[in-house]
Amino acid sequence: MPINIDAPYKPRIREALADLSVRKAVDRAMGQLAERREKAVDAIDNKSMRNEAREIREQAIRDLPVLLTELETNLIRNGCDVHWARTGGEANRILNTIAQNHGVRTAIKSKSMVTEEIHLNDSLEEIGVKVVETDLGEYIIQLAEEPPSHIVAPVVHKGVKDISELFQEELGMEPTMDPAIMCDTARKELRKHFLVADMGISGCNFAIAETGTLCIITNEGNGRMVSSLPPVYVVVAGIEKVVPRVEDAILLWQAATRNATGQDASVYFSMTSGPKKDDHADGPTEIHVILVDNGRTKVMEKGYADALMCIRCGACMDVCPVYREIGGHAYGRTAYPGPIGSILTPLMNENIDIGKDLPFASSLCGACRDACPVKIDLPRLLLELRNDLSEEKIVDPLQNLLVRSFTQILKHPKCYLVGTKVAGLVSKLSGGASQTFSKLPSPFNRWTKSRVLQKPSPHTFRKIWKESQKNPQASKHSPLETPSTTGAHQSDQDIHQ
Amino acid sequence: MTSRTEATQILSDPARKEILEKLTRNLETPENTFKVPETMGVRSPHLTPVTEGPRTSPENLAILFGRQLDSISGSHRILLENETVTEAILEHIDHLRKDSRDLGFTNNILSWDPRILEIPDLSDTLSQQNIELVVPEDLHSSECRDSAANIRIGLTGVEAAMASTGTVSLSNGPGMNRAASLLPLHHILLIAQDRLYSNVEAWFEALREQNRLEEVLCDRSQLSLVTGPSKSADIGLTLTLGVHGPRTVHAIIYKNT
Numbered sequence: 069m070p071i072n073i074d075a076p077y078k079p080r081i082r083e084a085l086a087d088l089s090v091r092k093a094v095d096r097a098m099g100q101l102a103e104r105r106e107k108a109v110d111a112i113d114n115k116s117m118r119n120e121a122r123e124i125r126e127q128a129i130r131d132l133p134v135l136l137t138e139l140e141t142n143l144i145r146n147g148c149d150v151h152w153a154r155t156g157g158e159a160n161r162i163l164n165t166i167a168q169n170h171g172v173r174t175a176i177k178s179k180s181m182v183t184e185e186i187h188l189n190d191s192l193e194e195i196g197v198k199v200v201e202t203d204l205g206e207y208i209i210q211l212a213e214e215p216p217s218h219i220v221a222p223v224v225h226k227g228v229k230d231i232s233e234l235f236q237e238e239l240g241m242e243p244t245m246d247p248a249i250m251c252d253t254a255r256k257e258l259r260k261h262f263l264v265a266d267m268g269i270s271g272c273n274f275a276i277a278e279t280g281t282l283c284i285i286t287n288e289g290n291g292r293m294v295s296s297l298p299p300v301y302v303v304v305a306g307i308e309k310v311v312p313r314v315e316d317a318i319l320l321w322q323a324a325t326r327n328a329t330g331q332d333a334s335v336y337f338s339m340t341s342g343p344k345k346d347d348h349a350d351g352p353t354e355i356h357v358i359l360v361d362n363g364r365t366k367v368m369e370k371g372y373a374d375a376l377m378c379i380r381c382g383a384c385m386d387v388c389p390v391y392r393e394i395g396g397h398a399y400g401r402t403a404y405p406g407p408i409g410s411i412l413t414p415l416m417n418e419n420i421d422i423g424k425d426l427p428f429a430s431s432l433c434g435a436c437r438d439a440c441p442v443k444i445d446l447p448r449l450l451l452e453l454r455n456d457l458s459e460e461k462i463v464d465p466l467q468n469l470l471v472r473s474f475t476q477i478l479k480h481p482k483c484y485l486v487g488t489k490v491a492g493l494v495s496k497l498s499g500g501a502s503q504t505f506s507k508l509p510s511p512f513n514r515w516t517k518s519r520v521l522q523k524p525s526p527h528t529f530r531k532i533w534k535e536s537q538k539n540p541q542a543s544k545h546s547p548l549e550t551p552s553t554t555g556a557h558q559s560d561q562d563i564h565q
Numbered sequence: 566m567t568s569r570t571e572a573t574q575i576l577s578d579p580a581r582k583e584i585l586e587k588l589t590r591n592l593e594t595p596e597n598t599f600k601v602p603e604t605m606g607v608r609s610p611h612l613t614p615v616t617e618g619p620r621t622s623p624e625n626l627a628i629l630f631g632r633q634l635d636s637i638s639g640s641h642r643i644l645l646e647n648e649t650v651t652e653a654i655l656e657h658i659d660h661l662r663k664d665s666r667d668l669g670f671t672n673n674i675l676s677w678d679p680r681i682l683e684i685p686d687l688s689d690t691l692s693q694q695n696i697e698l699v700v701p702e703d704l705h706s707s708e709c710r711d712s713a714a715n716i717r718i719g720l721t722g723v724e725a726a727m728a729s730t731g732t733v734s735l736s737n738g739p740g741m742n743r744a745a746s747l748l749p750l751h752h753i754l755l756i757a758q759d760r761l762y763s764n765v766e767a768w769f770e771a772l773r774e775q776n777r778l779e780e781v782l783c784d785r786s787q788l789s790l791v792t793g794p795s796k797s798a799d800i801g802l803t804l805t806l807g808v809h810g811p812r813t814v815h816a817i818i819y820k821n822t
Contacts, residue, residue, distance in 0.1 A: 096802075097802055100802055112616065116613045117613070117615055119609075120609065120613060122604060123604045123608040124608070126602065126603060126604045126606060127606050127608055130595065131606070132592065133588045133589045133592070137585070142783075151577045152578075158580060162577065203799075204797045204799040204808050205797075205799035221798075227801065228800060228803075231801070247800040247801055247805050248805050250800055250805075251800060251807070251808055252807075254808070255807065255808060259714070259809075262809075263710060263711075263714055279779065279782045280783065281783075287795070287797060287808075288795050288796065288797050288808035288809045289809040289811075290808075290809045292747055292789055293747065293810075295787065296787065299705055314769060315773075316612070318765055318766065318769060319615060321790075322615040322616075326615075329798075331792075332729075332792075333731075333765075333792040334792065335791065335793055335794070335795055336789060336790070336791055336795075337790040338787060338788075338789050339782060339787065339790070340786065340787045341783045341785075342783060342786045343786060344737075345738075345739075345784075345786060347738075347739040348737055348742075348786060349700075349702055349704055349737075349742035349743075349744070350705070350742050350743045350744050351743065351787060359584075361580075361584045361587075365587040365588060365591065368591045368598050369587070369598075371597055373591070373595075373598045373599045374599050374601055374602070445600070448601055452600055
């Protein structure tokens with residue numbers, strides 16, 4: 069059973085940490101993905117690819133209004149219908165109207181994060197449209213009635229046995245542990261839907277402004293099916309997806325696939341510009357493009373436009389030591405888990421309570437920043453966001469008070485001196501041989517409930533320093549190398565970083 | 566020109582205005598909009614190709630392309646002077662029939678219009694072997710779709726083939742359907758040697774130089790870059806082929822006459 073993703077932050081994380089089998093599966097999968105990714109980016113001039121990908125995305129975000137208008141003009145010229153939606157609700161209403169106008173009964177859908185974000189399936193199902201997820205991973209979790217846990221590998225938390233049992237139960241498959249047979253079963257089942265669906269729905273990886281072209285990346289071919297077989301094709305695209313030129317999309321496509329799965333190129337890169345012409349045998353006769361804001365302008369308004377450069381490759385999750393321990397569901401009800409999700413979720417949601425704890429669910433180790441193909445400085449953004457949230461008094465008031473008091477102490481050298489002496493005294497008085505506190509009285513026990521606290525050194529740094537200056541030979545170790553002062557030094561780092 | 570309904574338009578137009586206004590307002594002060602801007606919106610004039618593309622002879626490109634396609638679970642054959650494309654197709658079909666774990670081969674091939682494939686006597690030679698090329702006219706008709714859906718082998722040409730990644734570009738247009746490279750379990754690609762490029766960037770560079778971008782992208786309605794057979798690793802991180810698209814992709818590379 070998956071964890072309760074609607075539970076509050078702390079119980080949710082505890083539940084995630086307690087699920088050892090999911091933790092093992094996620095860690096193994098992430099390890100493999102990270103390894104493949106590293107091999108794929110080491111094989112090329114990754115520095116230049118990252119620089120150029122960054123330039124493309126940064127320019128695109130800086131020029132968004134111009135590029136969006138250019139995209140719209142060219143899409144309409146190509147024969148597409150363009151709609152704009154401020155919120156997920158508006159996007160869903162537009163989609164429902166299109167579905168109702170065409171009497172749609174079944175819609176097939178290619179994997180898309182923006183449609184997860186706006187809960188599009190629920191909205192269509194409310195008006196009686198059956199929505200079938202066609203990405204194998206998404207299909208599995210749709211059968212299991214679970215949300216995805218990773219943006220590239222949505223079913224990463226489920227083992228072969230779980231999936232086999234699910235297929236036996238839902239699709240009447242004979243018992244097997246062979247993924248090839250399970251895959252064939254899904255192929256046959258989904259093919260039926262592909263052939264009769266009245267509407268195809270997908271997201272959009274890149275929208276090329278100069279030609280009015282909508283690009284989607286898939287490996288299974290469901291993206292090509294969804295955009296080719298049904299008579300009506302609807303593309304739901306976040307407004308940040310636009311890029312200026314064709315060559316930009318080609319570079320970003322390769323950056324995304326190398327970083328997402330370690331492939332040189334995804335199996336399919338479908339570039340759709342318009343509905344079929346009269347003399348074409350296949351392709352949709354009508355294409356609707358819904359350009360969705362749903363919090364993106366808010367991300368920009370709050371000063372985090374950097375995060376809109378993301379190309380959704382998932383590399384930041386694969387390398388994140390926190391994600392690898394807790395998995396995607398622990399990030400709560402959000403389409404975007406992991407480091408990038410910890411920035412987007414609190415900023416994009418109307419209700420700030422959703423995801424307000426996520427920026428703190430990071431060790432700020434910087435692995436995500438080093439991996440990101442568009443060089444988003446994720447730790448910096450997380451830190452800025454922590455600051456913003458505490459200024460807006462959205463985080464725990466006690467935690468806020470402690471951090472603020474500590475900041476004041478650090479700002480005044482005399483206070484700091486007194487503080488270190490008191491801390492040293494506490495350490496001495498507490499006695500015992502242990503280097504750590506494992507249990508503190510209330511309210512400080514909120515810290516020691518989930519982690520141990522390094523005891524302050526009984527000797528202050530200043531004292532050790534003075535002694536070492538007086539008699540450098542007497543002290544074999546540099547003061548900074550003694551275990552207790554290293555601990556103190558470390559906590560300073562945490563605050564100042 | 567557009568057929569969008571009044572209902573969505575009423576919703577959409579104020580949204581458009583508001584979104585564009587918000588973006589413009591925010592971007593007027595980029596110093597407040599970005600935390601760590603890097604490039605100030607300045608870009609280098611050229612993009613570097615991601616994979617190296619040696620400028621080499623078409624023969625060498627064919628070898629590179631074949632090797633690359635093999636490495637991603639595809640297969641290929643480069644024809645010698647005296648071998649014909651039709652014979653190579655027949656041999657591959659024989660191989661599929663013997664080797665395949667799928668029964669139920671029909672004698673039909675879902676195909677592009679033979680006139681576009683430009684292989685001399687293709688239809689006639691195949692029909693002597695009781696194999697018919699089926700060129701669908703309208704896949705939105707259920708009859709046409711049902712018959713196409715049961716065909717196990719698809720045959721298409723390519724717009725271009727890129728050696729460094731084993732990628733082919735397939736566009737759709739009159740006589741060039743999407744279904745032949747999408748619905749069947751097995752896909753046979755016919756690649757004339759002069760359609761080989763070192764990498765995908767080189768092909769787009771050529772298209773831009775020849776002023777053909779509009780034609781290839783917009784006029785054809787969809788361009789697909791396809792790199793090997795359909796695959797997934799969603800179940801237990803095990804590679805499985807033929808999830809939705811073809812399980813096998815076989816390229817036959819021939820010299821143009």
